Amino acid sequence: MGKEAELIVQGNNEELWQRCCGFIDLSLEDFMEIQERLLLEQLEMLKKCKLGRSVMRGAQPGSMAEFRSQVSLTTYADYEPFLLTKNERALPAKPLFWQHTSGRSGEYSFKWAPVTARQYDEIRSLLFGCLAFSCCKEKGEIGFRWRDSFLYALAPPPYTTGALIHNAPHEVFNFLPPIKAAENMSFEERVQLGFELAVTEGLDLFFAMSSILVAIGERFSQRKDAINIRPLLKRPRVLLRLLKGLIKSKLARRDILPRDIWNLKGLVSTGSDGAAFRERVKDMWGRYPLDVYAGTEGLIMATQTWDYQGLTFIPQVNFFEFIPEEESLRSKADPDYEPETLLMDEVRAGEKYELVITSFHGMPFIRYRLGDMVKITSLRNEKLGIDIPQMEFYGRVDDIIDVAGFTRLTEKVIWQAIENTKIPYREWTLRKELRDRPVLHLYLELKKNGHLTPDQVAGAVHEQLVELDPPYADLEEFIGLRPLEVTLLPQNAFHGYMAKQQAAGADLAHLKPPHINPSDSMIECLVVGVEEVPVSATAEHEPEAVESR
Amino acid sequence: MTVWAVIPLVSFLLFAVLAILALRQEDRRVNRVFARFLIASSIWSFTSFMLHYNPFPRYALLWNEILAAALVWTVVSYYHFVRAYNNKRGGLGVYIGYAAVFTVLALALNGYIVEYAYVVDGVLFHELGASGFVLGGISAFFLISATWNLIRRYRSSVDPSDRNRTMYLIFGSVIVIVSSYVTNLTPAISGLSTDHIGNLVNALIISYAITRYQLLNVRFVTRKILAYGILVACLGGIFFGLGIMAQRFVPAEPAYLRVIQGSAVVIFVALVARPLLRIIEDRIYRTFHWGTYQYRRALIDFRDRMSHVIKLDELANEMLDVMTKALHLSQAKLLFQDFGSGVYATKFSYPKTAGNELSDEVKFSADSPIVNWLYRKGEPLTLNSVDTMPEFKGLWELERDQLAASELGLLCPIKSQDRLIAIIALGKKKSDGIYSHEDLELVMSMANQASTIIENAQLYSQAVIRANTDGLTGLYNHRHFHERLDHEIARGSRFGTTFSLIMLDIDLFKAYNDIHGHLAGDEILRRIAICIETSIRSIDIAFRYGGEEFTIILPEARLEDAYKVAERIRKTIAAKTSSKAPPITASLGVANWPIDGVMKEEIISFADAALYRAKQTGRNRTCMSSDVIKPEAPLVSVELEARSRALSIIYALAATVDAKDHYTYGHSKKVSDYAVALAEAMSMSHEKIDIIRAAGLLHDIGKVGIPDSILNKKGTLNDEEWKLIKAHPKLGVEILRHVIDLVNCLPVILHHHERFDGAGYPSGLKGEKIPLEARILAAADAFDAITSPRPYREQLSSQEALDELKRCAGTQFDPKVIEIFSKIISPASEEKLETKRQ
Secondary structure (H helix, E strand, O other), X not given: OOHHHHHHHHOOHHHHHHHHHHHHHOOHHHHHHHHHHHHHHHHHHHHOOHHHHHHOOOOOOOOHHHHHHHOOOEOHHHOHHHHOOOOHHHOOOOEEEEEEOOOOEOOEOOOEEEEEHHHHHHHHHHHHHHHHHHHOOOOOOOOOOOXXXXXXXXXXXXXXXXXXXXXXXXXXXXXXOOHHHHOOOOHHHHHHHHHHHHHHHOOOEEEEEHHHHHHHHHHHHOOOOOOOHHHHOOOHHHHHHHHHHHHHHHHOOOOOOHHHHOOOOEEEEEOOOHHHHHHHHHHHHOOOOEEEEEEOOOEEEEEOOOOOOOEEEOOOOEEEEEEEHHHHHHHHHOOOOOOOOEOHHHOOOOOEEEEEEEEOOOOOOOOEEEEEEEEEEEOOEOOOOEOOXXXXXXXXXXXXXXXXXXXXEEHHXXXXXXXXXXXXXXXXXXXXXXXXXXXXXXXXEEOOXXXXXXXXXXXXXXXXXXXXXHHHXXXXXXXXXXXXXEEEOOOOHHHHHHHHHHHOOOOHHHOOOOOEOOOHHHHHHHHOHHHHOOHHHHHHHHHHHHHOO | OOXXXXXXXXXXXXXXXXXXXXXXXXXXXXXXXXXXXXXXXXHHHHHHHHHHHOOOHHHHHHHHHHHHHHHHXXXXXXXXXXXXXXXOOOHHHHHHHHHHHHHHHHHHHOOOOOOEEEEEOOEEEEEOOOHHHHHHHHHHHHHHHHHHHHHHHHHHOOOHHHHHHHHHHHHHHHHHXXXXXXXXXXXXXXXXXXXXXXXXXXHHHHHHHHHOOOOOOHHHHHHHHHHHHHHHHHHHHHHHHHHHHHHHHOOOOOHHHHHHHHHHHHHHHHHHHHHHHHHHHHHHHHHHHHHHHHHHHHHXXXXXXXXXXXXXXXXXXXXXXXXXXXXXXXXXXXXXXXXXXXXXXXXXXXXXXXXXXXXHHOEEOOOOHHHHHHHHHOOOEEHHHHOOOHHHHHOOHHHHHHHHHHOEEEEEEEEEOOEEEEEEEEEOEOOOOOOOHHHHHHHHHHHHHHHHHHHHHHHHHHHHHHHHEOOOOOOEOHHHHHHHHHHHHHHHHHHOOOEEEEEEEEOOHHHHHHHHHHHHHHHHHHHHHHHHHHHOOOOOEEEEEEOOEEEEEEEOOOHHHHHHHHHHHHHHHHHHOOOOOOOOOEEEEEEEEOOOOOOHHHHHHHHHHHHHHHHHOOOOOEEEHHHHOOOOHHHHHHHHHHHHHHHHHHHHHHHHHHHHOOOOOXXXXXXXXXXXXXXXXXXXXXXXXXXXXXHHHHOOXXXXXXXXXXXXXXXXXXXXXXXXXXXXXXXXHXXXXXXXXXXXXXXXXXXXXXXXXXXXOOOOOOHHHOOHHHHHHHHHHHHHHHHOOEOOEOOOOHHHHHHHHHHOEOOOEOHHHHHHXXXXXXXXXXXXXXXXXX
16 A cells, blocks of 8 residues: 555545645745756766666766756657667666557657656655645645545556556545456446446546546537436435436536536546636536646646646656747757757746756656647746746647647648648648637648638548548547638738748748748738738749648 | 623633634634634523523523524534544535534424523523433534544644644543533532533633644643642642641630641641642653653753763763663764765764664765755654655655665754754654654754754864864874874873884975975875875874874884885875876884883884984885894995985986087086085085085086077077077976986976076076075086187186176175185186096
8 A cells, every 4th residue: 555545544634735735835946956956866877877878978967057068958769769669778767667658649659658666656646636636625635535436537558647547556546447447448448337337336536638528528418318217226326316417407407417417526637638628627527627737758747736727847757947939949940959948947927938858766858858838827826825837738849739639640641631632722831729629720722723612621631631540530529529620821821921031031941831830920921911022022932832841 | 690600701702702813814724614613612602601691581491492502513613623624624524513503403492402491599490301412412422523533633643743733632622521521410510511611721722722833742731730730639638637637636716826827837838839849740750751751851961961061972972872761762863064075974873783883874965855954944853754745855765765774763953053063863762653742842952952062062173173183284283193192102001002103204305395386395295194094094193293294103003014004105105196296205114112112202213213214225115113223334335326326327317418519518517516616615414515416417407308409509599499498497307307316406407597686597586595506506507608618609717707707696696605606716726626527
């Protein structure tokens, strides 16, 4: 039995809170002290292992400053020889288990990453911490109890979320369905069985991706088949629960929702689109989901607290560095450019940064670019008195678009889909926009002879994406999300943009907007500002502009 | 108004005040819930007051009915408060409780709870019937549940402050339970409302517990209450006993006698009170602490007399010993900061058993989160918290493992003048493993007292070290050498042990100083000190005896053993000398006590003689005292052998210089002769004359590195060429520095182109700072140069040359040297000189 489980059994809530959630009481100075000390410990481990020597290219940094000046930023390619082959002897510490990414991630089918025992200890504590934040109304309150019913709609191991749950202390909660029993079930079966059990045994805690929370809620409310009362007569508690739900929904004159049946103590979600689904989840489940910023490489990096506002960084899992947005864009345009990084005590509120992590406790990642852009919403949480900078996930930096945690679309797949439609187009660019749901917004400039409406184009591209990317198809099938929208750009919109860039003295690499994730100003220029620039100035670039990529 | 009404009235007023205070601090949930409990209690007291005061007789029944519901409300809200205190939501129990309140109220108002109630002459007559048991049952259930929740928290908590605070609440709960049933079960005080008194006491305790973070130790408070309670009972007993006895045995009819009797009893009681209180407190303390009573008493006694302790080891050993026993600990340690590394490491430990070595390794780096925490907070840290508190997330795994292996339970900082000067590390408690609040207070008070003593002891010890230490090398100094030697002789005389003494002298150190300056010489002394320290045993003690001489006392070492150590030192010094730097060697002499004499002077003299012999026999060697008594003959032959070897080298090198420059052929020899003549005229020692002779022969050896075209150039030299010419003294030193026999000549060669006014080269030395030998050589060199043919100028006569030298005396040359030189360079003398030279 883990330490947290012991504390729950003892009812020692104060110590449990300190252990799992106490980091929110740290001052920024304390936060940085922890970061520096654990970094130095990690460096000692890295210097002694093959992976460390290889990735640090022989550098032997002895301080935080030396580390940042001597060691280059890395990507997964730097770790590929060690991690894809699961070469445990090359690692700084022996892994407890291995896990990989959910969804497609561009160049690698799976990004494998180890988890060490000590790191897992920290993560386990943090999982309890996130649950505590989700269940509480004020500091120090532990809202969950021993053997509370816990429904989890997460990917199976070795996907990260599944691996974490798989290794969680099973005895603490009544997992729906029991973890061992669920190992051989499909995702659908597991969620189905989990819900059946939740109806009979009750539901206290729920952990899932935001998109799944919405999908399940919608499916729940759309069940039109009448409930067969007869078998339920033998189970009065179930009957009572259903009756209560029915009465509530009838009184509100709407379809039955999960919140009518269950009064959840805690609701935790991960996934990149948490903000988009937030209100819908609240509407369906009766409470906001606690958003946790987590990933395969960095594990749990930040979490919301009980005010459900910005996410608080966690000091003991990773060392954080921040690449300012301009530096990030510059390095994207020039892969040889080594961008400057800032530390946690140097970031500014309202700014966007690309996140760089160095994992602690014998994990392998060193100055690793996660590819995530985060926004620092404030330097402290005034309401709750948290002195650690607050963040929100802003988007991906690289050419990948994550949709609802289900799929990761690459430039290649999208381009292929557009091509497959046979629609005559000149150029395109696409980005994810967050409204009440995630929207894939395709900005397309048709050739002169193209006479199509945006809906027709959207329909055709959508069909192709369904064909090319099965997880994309699941979006509609499973959560009813059809995220693609199309805006047809005026003729010569791209040429106009390029001419404007040329006139501003941009070098060749910056003349064209990127295909994936263009900035607001780029889109504004494409949609509105084309008339200002004479088209003839850039007409000769047309063929290369499209085909050179 | 009767006393029965006064008690609830006072309770009501106090509850109302407390409720207002609690409502002002409702930012915490526990405060809000506590405020509700106070409001319920005040309503309960108010209704009780109204019932007993009974201003409107016909409403007595109504007040009693409300009272019944208010009682349940109070108990339920107390249960609710305990839940909140334990960071738990109300839960089902609270819902049921509040439902019960409304049910009781409804039933009471409908006449199902109180059968009748009326007040006659201030005395309440009422009948609850069977429903009274229901009320009692409900109240008992919530009170016992609340108490049980508190006990569970107490048992699971490892934080001494939290346990102390919880103990207060348990204490309050018990008071409520007891007081609630006292009135009902004691007919004599029926109607006295002890339940209100109990509830009030509980509310005061809770207020104190939740508003004050650092509470007084509950055991201390309990002991005090108990002691004063017993004292009052005893004094009352004595008072009444004496009164009765006085009445029975000394009938005192007159009133004044009664007054005297009464006064005597009062005085007696007053006199007895103080000692009696002491006895009672002592007995209670003894009862509270059972087995550790004696040790605790010893610890407190030690704390009281700590201020008289000056020495650190005395303080540490006694403090750790007595703490370990008094607190029933497995171990105790005292950690001090190492001023070099900043690490806090164990300096004193108790108990000192063989199995204790591993845990003796307890140390904390200066940047350890634990050290930071102890410094910042200045209060004890229980090791259980390290695993829990976020401040310690930065601990390394290795540090955590070491901490776990150390079996420690508590760390207590010792601070002085805003510095963390030491850490008391205490092991786990042998009994329940958890330190009580009283233990923490005791340890803290010890730490506070120890801080001044440690600070003073450290200052004293630093002063002693400074007084006994040589500032340059960090070794002990000459004064301490004599103290230690006396100490060793005394020890040897007492226990019949032996010891040896090594004397070490750096070879040719003066020459090194002259060539490289005193700063470089100081650096060599430091390096030699390090070499000595790294080569000797841990029990040996090294000293700087003075100048370039060092001594080492080797306790319990025989002569042969000491010789081995001396050789190790010598080899280390030779090995540590870089090939690029000038070679540094040392000669050593070894003597033994008592073989070489029993007096201090005798052993020093023998060691010195052995050192002298090592010098005489060629340096860079070790001689034992036994070598000194050998016949002189071999010494002479060795010395002669050494000298002839040196001379052959010198002549070979001089020939090299002369071969290089035909114009200066024979110049070296002539300069040497002039210089030797000058030295002899100045009555210099033989050693100095030998040095001057050799230096004269070799003074221009650096010219072997200068191109012939420059040496033989007829016209004036340009800047670059002058630069090369001016480099020749340094070059000469570079060439010769590896020849150990010529090391003494090096300063003379280096500085023979210095000018008396400081305008010379290479170092620009001035006046007396130029070695005398170099000043002599400069005059001799100039004289021969002027009187010899050169490609770049005409040859002058001896007299013209002397005139030139005199002209430049005081600017280029030392006037005293020129004065003597002019005397010896008379034509007759020069002739004699020439003959001698040939």
